[in-house]
Amino acid sequence: GAVVSQHPSRVICKSGTSVKIECRSLDFQATTMFWYRQFPKQSLMLMATSNEGSKATYEQGVEKDKFLINHASLTLSTLTVTSAHPEDSSFYICSTGGTYEQYFGPGTRLTVT
Amino acid sequence: GEDVEQSLFLSVREGDSSVINCTYTDSSSTYLYWYKQEPGAGLQLLTYIFSNMDMKQDQRLTVLLNKKDKHLSLRIADTQTGDSAIYFCAETGQAGTALIFGKGTTLSVSS
Numbered sequence: 074g075a076v077v078s079q080h081p082s083r084v085i086c087k088s089g090t091s092v093k094i095e096c097r098s099l100d101f102q103a104t105t106m107f108w109y110r111q112f113p114k115q116s117l118m119l120m121a122t123s124n125e126g127s128k129a130t131y132e133q134g135v136e137k138d139k140f141l142i143n144h145a146s147l148t149l150s151t152l153t154v155t156s157a158h159p160e161d162s163s164f165y166i167c168s169t170g171g172t173y174e175q176y177f178g179p180g181t182r183l184t185v186t
Numbered sequence: 187g188e189d190v191e192q193s194l195f196l197s198v199r200e201g202d203s204s205v206i207n208c209t210y211t212d213s214s215s216t217y218l219y220w221y222k223q224e225p226g227a228g229l230q231l232l233t234y235i236f237s238n239m240d241m242k243q244d245q246r247l248t249v250l251l252n253k254k255d256k257h258l259s260l261r262i263a264d265t266q267t268g269d270s271a272i273y274f275c276a277e278t279g280q281a282g283t284a285l286i287f288g289k290g291t292t293l294s295v296s297s
Binding site: 117166 | 217219221226227228229231234236274276278281282283284285286287288289290
């Protein structure tokens with residue numbers, strides 16, 4: 074299956090700063106990537122769908138100006154958490170889909186102090 | 187909207203079989219998945235099943251699907267301590283689209 078990487082794996086930032094998370098599809102051309110958020114001991118919730126060369130589609134309740142998504146190439150999508158606050162602390166996971174399978178990145182643990 | 191439900195905890199002894207259950211509400215679900223997540227790690231796809239199948243077996247894993255009742259189960263035979271993890275059930279109506287996840291079942295295996 075496809076290999077998806079994320080960088081960084083773990084980041085701690087101060088409140089009010091911005092953090093960029095990269096999601097790379099290493100061996101698969103990903104026209105679409107998905108960004109999920111997972112709070113401790115909870116399920117994964119879809120935040121947005123990232124489309125190569127066009128605007129991302131955000132789920133209801135997700136602020137597009139706070140969570141900026143850029144999908145400039147078939148192998149890279151980035152999620153930037155702007156003006157981060159402690160409540161943004163979470164595990165962010167990206168994925169991309171094959172014919173039947175969804176391939177997930179290893180996740181990025183964001184802690185906002 | 188669509189919903190996926192799982193029991194939150196399951197505790198078994200090493201060597202026993204584990205059965206993790208999942209129910210979903212979306213009748214148009216076409217692809218159903220089981221993922222494993224170990225502490226602090228990402229998601230590992232264990233297996234998936236199409237809605238036109240009743241059963242799928244892969245080594246120690248057996249997936250049963252009752253489409254009428256919208257019930258999916260994962261059986262792990264000869265459960266090992268390394269199987270301790272959170273298991274997520276997920277579904278989608280169309281290949282290549284985002285998945286809807288259950289809250290996850292924490293499997294605890296004691297020796």
